[in-house]
Amino acid sequence: MVHTPSRRYDVVAAARKFPSNGHTNSPEKRPTADEIFGEHTFSIEVMRQKLPKDVYNALIATIELGKPIDPKIADIVAVAMKDWAIEHGATHFTHWFQPLTGSTAEKHDSFITPNAGGGAIARFSGKELIQGEPDASSFPSGGIRATFEARGYTAWDVTSPAFIMKNPRGATLCIPTAFASWTGEALDHKIPLLRSMEAVSKAAVRALKIFDVHVTKVYSTVGAEQEYFLIDEDFAYNRPDLLLCGRTLFGAKPPRGQELEDHYFGSIPDRVLAYMTDVEEQLYRLGVPVKTRHNEVAPAQYEIAPIFENSNVAADHQQLIMQTLRSTARKYGMYCILHEKPFAGVNGSGKHTNWSLSTDTGMNLLEPGETPHDNMQFLFFCAAIIKAVDKHQDLLRLSVATAANDHRLGANEAPPAIMSIFLGEQLEKIFMQLEKGKVKKSDTKGLLGLGTPVLPPIPLHAGDRNRTSPFAFTGNKFEFRAVGSSQSISFPLVVLNTIAAEAIDELADEVEKHMRSRKSLEEALQVVLQNTIKQHKRIIFGGDGYSEEWKEEAKRRGLYIKNTSLEAFEAFHDKKNITLFSKYGVLNEREWFAREEVLLDQYFKTINIEGETTASIAQRSILPAATRYVRSLAETVTSLKAAGMQSKAVEQSLKEASALLDGFKDALSKLIAVNADEGGDAIQSKAKHMHSKVIPAMAKVREFADKLEKIIPDDLWPLPTYQEMLFVK
DSSP, rough: OOOOOOOSSHHHHEEEEEEETTTOOOSSOOOOHHTTTTTBBBBBHHHHSSOOHHHHHHHHHHHHOOOOOHHHGGGHHHHHHHHHHHHHHEEEEEEBOOOSSSSOOOEEEEEEEEEEOOOOEEEHHHHHHHOOOOOOTTSSTSSSSSSTTTTTEEOOOTSSSEEEEEEEEEEEEEEEEEEETTTTTTTTTTHOOOHHHHHHHHHHHHHHHHTTOOOOOOEEEEEEOOOEEEEHHHHHTTTTTHHSSSSSSSOEEEEESSSTSSSSTTTHHHHHHHHHHHHHHHHHTOOOOOOEEOOOOSSEEEEEEOOOOEHHHHHHOOOHHHHHHHHGGGGGTTTEEEOOOSTTOOOOOBBEEEEEEEEESOOOOTTTOOTTTTOHHHHHHHHHHHHHHTTTTHHHHHHHHOOHHHHHTTTTSSSSOOEEEEOOHHHHHHHHHHHHOOOOOOOOEEEEEEETTSSEEEESSSOOTTOOOOOOOOSSEEETTTEEEEEEEHHHHHHHHHHHHHHHHHHHHHHHHHHHOOOHHHHHHHHHHHHHHHHHHHHBOOTTTSSSSHHHHHHHHHOOOSSHHHHEEEEEEEEHHHHHHHHHHSSOOHHHHHHHHHHHHHHHHHHHHHHHHHHIIIIIIIHHHHHHHHHHHHHHHHHHHHHHHHHHHHHHHHHHHHHHHHHHHHHHHHHHHHHHOOOSSSHHHHHHHIIIHHHHHHHHHHHHHHHHTTTTTTTTTOOOOHHHHHOOO
């Protein structure tokens, strides 16, 4: 029997797309990064040029000192912003905001306004700049807004610069804004982030006065690394699971994955490098300070990383990075995947969120200096972070809890779901000595000799890196490695800032109390740091976070261990957490529980879509292919017998394929049954049904499907394989 190939894509054509698609190096001189950086942003420099001096100074006072914005200057700023945007080809403006979906939202309005003479003029008022009123009914609100209550407001975030987004037919002025209900409650990620930044600033400014350091503002600063996969778009468009779910729901492990470890930091393929260069150029124009690009560990996996910025700007820029990565891929015939675990059996993708605290005078509060044992101010702030992470392990785990991240945490070089802190050998020794009441002089950084005069000596850091730690000190910052690649970094930052504010305040209270009892600052710090380490040293761990021994050790230490998002969501109901966010004015009780409702709903819908998609692909693509294969084997056996011949090999293949097909069909029937039952009306019961019933049923269908993929002929298998997607560049 002759089979017509069922594939709708051409592997060879995919491999030959570049550079024949026209994206070749131009002989013209390309602009340098410094020439174009911030070209499409209404930056401080642009404001200095376009605004009257008094208006400019008022805006700077709001941006840098947090002073309330004067509504009287809004019209002047709006006109200048409109004129600048039109110079760059903009015809529309939008309030660009971040609802609780985790992505961005925008509604475009034209600058054009009809005039009395039948013509039109370009107008943009201060009122339009400061406030918008998008329909809030269709965004997730966690019960804060009913569907029939549509009113919501966007409010201009002066601290994040407006920018121009280009499109093939023009451009749009994007104004970063906050999004709130008409009752004033936060419907987005930005408002709590700005509140948390204010909370940690107040706590840190107060604590610094103890050290006779007087500053006006302390900023939480962030540089978030972004991992992603790139595959040829022809493969993606023939994978309904990638298009609908962001990850592959089927896929047998190829003969080669990442075992040879040759992809990491390897030579970047030409098509990918051209894509990266294009992405970087666009981001430079938007004022996003991207610095690093490289191959990641898994085949077809890459990374882009910016340098540090203030938290709210960094969160905005992270959204722009993700948007630009996705949109630019199509120009190069590729498809960008940001899911945490798009391919089973190879590394997942994270968004390592590097976090620190810096004063408005440029002092990094987590910089240990050459001799950290002498830097009592550094040890104070570092001890506060240790306390915060130990006391609020549940909140940190909650902040990275998503259905997608459940596939990644604890697998293939991702950090485990168990929270712990890695300090590095030198710093850990200092804190352990502090616990005993006496600190010996620590080793200075010194130089690391490389054993040959050809290579220069390099600075020796205070500790090695630990890639298995979810929260690691890396020289002058902490790296929160558990954040998922598709996540907005805002909620993890809200948690980090708020728990740090509380810990700093509590340690400052203790130091001041001891100083009132006539202890010197050094004596008071000695006592407070000693007590802090005694109480919270269980969170410090420098070993292998992947090991089974660590899981047992973590239990013995009494650490918070929640392997799934559903378990992590329980932290919403801990009174200490409700009190914490209310005390610092970051989230009131209604806003707090609204986020639980939204996260549960997203969890349920994500898995529900995956379950339905699994059943659809299995029934419409894999089942027919497997049936055709079994039928062809059966026809071969029949033909051989009719000719008086016999083949045990073919008969055995038929037996094995038939057994797999029967198992697959049975598993599919069970999945269809559990998909039909949503588990009740309450979102909690629906989410639990997805976790306990649908996920295991999906896994069983995939188990049989992946085995079938390994035996069904290539011309019959309907889906692009891992081998093709990961290795055809």
